[in-house]
Structures are given as structure tokens and as C-alpha cells.
Amino acid sequence: MLTSIVGINWGDEGKGRMVDLLSEQQDIVVRYQGGNNAGHTVINERGKFILNLLPSGILRPEVVCVMGNGMAIDLAHLEKESAALVAAGVEISPRNLKISDRAILTLPYHVQLDCLEEERLAGEKYGSTRRGIAPVYGDKYMKKAIRAGDLLDLDYLAKRLKGVVAYKSLMIEGVYKAEPLCFDELFAWLKKYAEMYKDYIVDTGLYLTEAVKAGKRIMFEAQLGALRDIDFGIYPYTSSSSTIAAYAPIGSGIPGVKLDEVYGVMKAYSTCVGEGPFTCEWFGEEAEELRRAGGEYGAATGRPRRVGPFDVVASRYGCRVQGADYIALTKTDILSYMKKIPICVAYEVNGERVTEFPTGQALNIAKPIYEYVDGWNCDISGCRTIEDMPKELVSYVKRLEELVDCKIKYVSVGAEREAYVQMF
Numbered sequence: 021m022l023t024s025i026v027g028i029n030w031g032d033e034g035k036g037r038m039v040d041l042l043s044e045q046q047d048i049v050v051r052y053q054g055g056n057n058a059g060h061t062v063i064n065e066r067g068k069f070i071l072n073l074l075p076s077g078i079l080r081p082e083v084v085c086v087m088g089n090g091m092a093i094d095l096a097h098l099e100k101e102s103a104a105l106v107a108a109g110v111e112i113s114p115r116n117l118k119i120s121d122r123a124i125l126t127l128p129y130h131v132q133l134d135c136l137e138e139e140r141l142a143g144e145k146y147g148s149t150r151r152g153i154a155p156v157y158g159d160k161y162m163k164k165a166i167r168a169g170d171l172l173d174l175d176y177l178a179k180r181l182k183g184v185v186a187y188k189s190l191m192i193e194g195v196y197k198a199e200p201l202c203f204d205e206l207f208a209w210l211k212k213y214a215e216m217y218k219d220y221i222v223d224t225g226l227y228l229t230e231a232v233k234a235g236k237r238i239m240f241e242a243q244l245g246a247l248r249d250i251d252f253g254i255y256p257y258t259s260s261s262s263t264i265a266a267y268a269p270i271g272s273g274i275p276g277v278k279l280d281e282v283y284g285v286m287k288a289y290s291t292c293v294g295e296g297p298f299t300c301e302w303f304g305e306e307a308e309e310l311r312r313a314g315g316e317y318g319a320a321t322g323r324p325r326r327v328g329p330f331d332v333v334a335s336r337y338g339c340r341v342q343g344a345d346y347i348a349l350t351k352t353d354i355l356s357y358m359k360k361i362p363i364c365v366a367y368e369v370n371g372e373r374v375t376e377f378p379t380g381q382a383l384n385i386a387k388p389i390y391e392y393v394d395g396w397n398c399d400i401s402g403c404r405t406i407e408d409m410p411k412e413l414v415s416y417v418k419r420l421e422e423l424v425d426c427k428i429k430y431v432s433v434g435a436e437r438e439a440y441v442q443m444f
Contacts, residue, residue: 022280025240026283027242027285035285040080054092054259055073055153056073081116086117093119099213129192136198225272246341283344288330289310299387300364336424347427351432352413352432358395365423409431
């Protein structure tokens with residue numbers, strides 16, 4: 021069984037929580053794209069963990085985790101993230117973590133370039149997390165990236181790095197008027213991590229191909245959501261990788277396989293980190309009340325998230341491009357303070373009602389059209405069955421299911437691993 025867990029909206033939907041929950045049924049969990057520019061928060065019996073690079077399955081000792089070829093890996097961040105988990109009693113070893121030899125590496129100069137470009141853009145900035153993601157994916161397609169497998173041959177690594185340093189220094193000096201790169205410093209940085217991670221770096225495509233043949237249960241974990249996809253998202257305010265389920269086999273190293281199930285994750289309301297159009301955005305005290313209730317601050321950056329009501333137009337589109345078979349609806353407990361709950365059922369664009377997600381200027385000027393449903397106004401964190409749920413919550417779930425045209429299988433009623441209701 022090959023299962024993908026993906027985000028339906030702008031990211032931060034609670035994918036890590038669902039991967040942690042469903043990974044109990046898996047043999048292998050794979051991260052197949054992105055870098056440390058977003059975080060998955062998991063709360064279980066060991067405590068609270070924020071994972072930026074490591075697959076969320078790392079918290080289950082019996083699961084093997086894979087960092088796929090579609091990822092951009094900052095090894096300094098991985099070292100720090102791993103150390104925090106090891107200190108909490110989590111095993112991280114070549115037995116349960118494998119890094120693709122084809123994954124690209126985020127180097128210090130990628131972070132530098134990311135910051136320099138955001139500063140140059142000033143008021144027109146894209147809202148980058150300044151983690152080097154756009155520069156390193158740009159280098160990948162310019163054939164200037166260093167890959168994890170390059171660390172296994174230091175002579176080859178030195179040759180590759182010399183060419184890259186010369187090329188990148190031209191940009192850093194000529195465009196941004198900053199100091200050129202130092203080959204010796206970068207080579208020493210890479211040598212350190214080559215020694216640290218050499219036993220983790222393998223041909224994950226071969227490993228996963230053999231796992232598929234053996235009938236292993238594999239889960240593919242995405243970062244961010246459909247609306248941040250480089251092709252299908254709110255371009256140019258997107259990530260620099262493909263966040264959709266269809267990319268999972270490619271970014272994992274097994275492009276010839278087909279997924280069996282796709283679980284889309286969406287919140288019971290809308291959140292967004294970074295710049296770009298966000299039609300349902302609330303402001304002022306109304307927004308701050310929802311932000312406080314949901315603890316809506318970026319797991320990777322700590323930035324306050326933009327918040328607003330559930331967006332049907334964006335979510336139905338997200339379900340479509342993700343090819344979602346089922347939905348996990350998270351953070352319904354956050355809405356317990358509302359007497360009436362708004363749902364954005366359509367947009368108004370130039371005086372017309374729009375129900376399909378637009379692009380370009382139409383999305384920039386879209387205004388939300390709301391309907392309101394009754395809230396449940398009670399603590400739902402103890403609900404474990406449909407019979408436990410207030411009828412207003414059941415109605416809300418059924419209404420969203422109808423509007424986005426996808427079955428909602430799981431409803432999260434709290435942050436803890438066991439705080440959910442399976443609807444069927």
C-alpha cells in the first residue's frame with residue numbers, strides 16, 4: 021500500500037500530526053520535496069516536536085524514514101534537528117534514516133543569496149523564509165547544485181565545488197556587491213558533514229523499489245500545501261518545489277510506481293504564512309482572537325500566520341490538484357469559541373460570483389462570499405466517536421465535505437495523537 025499525505029491549502033494544515041497518527045500502520049515514511057522552510061508539529065506521549073527536515077515517522081522506532089531526491093537538505097539544520105530528537109530519546113541512525121544520494125544540499129551561500137534577494141525586492145518581496153530554498157532549487161535546474169552523493173567522493177566534491185564557487189561568486193559580487201565565496205571554508209563545511217552522514221547516504225530509489233516489491237507499506241509526506249506548489253500554487257508566491265501527491269514517487273526515487281491512496285489535510289479554518297493573495301483573510305481583533313485560539317505561528321519561522329474562515333473555493337481546488345481520496349480535517353476544536361461560523365462558499369470578482377479558484381489579477385482582487393452555520397460552543401477534545409460529537413460539529417463537517425466534494429475520514433479534535441474521530 022502506497023499512501024501520500026498532502027496539504028490542501030497554503031501549508032500548515034497539520035500534516036505532521038496526521039503522518040504521526042497514520043505512520044503506526046506504515047513500514048516506511050518518505051519526505052519527497054522541500055527543505056527546512058516549513059515545519060511539522062507533532063505532539064505525543066514524549067512531548068512536542070517541530071520537524072523541519074526529518075519525516076514525521078521518525079518518532080516511531082519501528083518505522084524507516086527516507087529523505088528523498090526531491091528534497092533540499094541543509095545539513096547544519098539536520099544536525100541540530102537530529103540532536104534535539106536524540107536528546108529526547110528518539111533514535112536516529114542509518115538503520116532508521118536514509119538520505120538520497122540524489123538530494124540537493126542547501127549550502128550557507130544559498131541562505132545568504134535568499135536574504136540578499138529579499139532585501140533587494142524590499143516592498144515587492146515574496147515572503148521567503150530566508151532558508152535558501154529558491155536559490156538551491158534554482159541551482160538544481162542550472163546544474164550547479166551539490167548533491168548528497170557528492171559527499172562520498174571528496175576529490176569529486178572538490179572539483180564540483182570549485183566550479184560552483186566561481187559561478188556563484190560572480191553573482192554575489194557582481195549583482196549584490198557582497199564578498200566572494202571562500203572555497204576552503206565551504207569545503208571544510210562539507211567535509212564535516214560528509215564524515216557525519218556518509219553512512220546515511222544511499223540510493224533510496226533502489227531501496228524503495230525493493231521495498232515496493234516486498235509489499236512494504238510506504239507513506240509519502242509532503243511539505244506545505246497545494247497552493248504553494250511551484251506549478252499549481254499562487255505563483256509567484258509559492259515554494260520552489262512540487263508539493264502535490266503526483267510528485268511523491270518522483271521525489272522519492274521510484275517514478276514508475278502509482279499511489280494507492282491520497283489523504284489531503286485541511287484545517288477547519290484558513291491560515292497562511294508569507295506573502296500573496298489570501299481572499300478570506302481577517303484583520304484586527306477578530307483575526308487575533310482566532311490566531312491566539314489556534315496558536316497560529318509558523319513552526320519554522322515563528323511568524324504570525326494570516327488567518328481567516330474556511331475557504332471552499334481554495335480547498336476544492338486543492339482537493340482536485342492533489343487527487344485527494346480522503347480528507348483529514350484538523351483543529352476543529354479551535355472553533356469552539358464561535359457562536360456562528362463563517363464559510364467562504366464563493367468569491368466575487370468584478371461583480372461576478374466565482375466558484376472556481378482563479379489565478380493572476382482575478383485572485384488578487386477576489387472578495388469572499390460567506391454563509392454562516394451554528395457553532396457548537398463546547399469542549400470537544402474528549403470526542404472519540406461520531407456519537408460523542410455535538411450535532412453542530414457533525415453538521416459543519418458534513419457541510420464542508422459536501423462543498424469540497426471529498427469524503428472527510430478523520431476529524432481532529434485536539435493536538436494529541438489520540439484526539440481524533442474516524443468518521444467511517
